[in-house]
Amino acid sequence: MTESAQPQRFTDRVVALAHSVWVLPALFLLEIAETTFVPFPYEAVFIALCLAARKRIWLFTLITVLGSAVAGAIMYSLGAYFAAPVSEWLGVADTVEAYRANFAERGASLIFLAGTTPLPSYLVNFVAGASGYPFAEFLTLFTASRFLRFAILGGLIWLFGERITRGWAKLPRPLRRIFWVILLVAVVAWTVVSLSG
Numbered sequence: 001m002t003e004s005a006q007p008q009r010f011t012d013r014v015v016a017l018a019h020s021v022w023v024l025p026a027l028f029l030l031e032i033a034e035t036t037f038v039p040f041p042y043e044a045v046f047i048a049l050c051l052a053a054r055k056r057i058w059l060f061t062l063i064t065v066l067g068s069a070v071a072g073a074i075m076y077s078l079g080a081y082f083a084a085p086v087s088e089w090l091g092v093a094d095t096v097e098a099y100r101a102n103f104a105e106r107g108a109s110l111i112f113l114a115g116t117t118p119l120p121s122y123l124v125n126f127v128a129g130a131s132g133y134p135f136a137e138f139l140t141l142f143t144a145s146r147f148l149r150f151a152i153l154g155g156l157i158w159l160f161g162e163r164i165t166r167g168w169a170k171l172p173r174p175l176r177r178i179f180w181v182i183l184l185v186a187v188v189a190w191t192v193v194s195l196s197g
Helices: 005-018 023-035 042-052 054-090 093-116 122-130 135-170 173-196
Strands: none
Touching: 005 042, 023 042, 023 054, 042 054, 042 135, 054 093, 054 122, 054 135, 093 122, 093 135, 122 135
């Protein structure tokens, strides 16, 4: 096996995954998990798939937005019907109360911000339901913000993805390994901070 065969095989696997019949349901379920109780950097998966299958970027974006809408509705419903016990169980009762106080004045901006930033949105969605924020308005705002976020990300990959993959292929193998280690450490740190916060 040559030195360059292993990275190529990994790339082939990612490309095969991006074109698999299972990738869309898996992506949908991953986005639901990420937007509810399992915070992790979903964008890393999204970017890898988009780079591997540029023709499917807008399909991946659509599936991601649909998963976000379903997950947002789940968290909203949990907040609407089970705010007290669920916030106690999650250990965020004080945070929920602080958010609830702000929701009367700034609910729309909080929902939109939660959808456009990479920060976990489950708490804002939960509090939206707990505060009685109108569901239709919540779902419209949250879905629009998620669409904006992933459409911009997908659009950037559509425009610059080919250059990125060509540049990556030209990097020396040790440098690529260092990058993967840094990325792995960043993902673990991000997940730990999200779960503890």
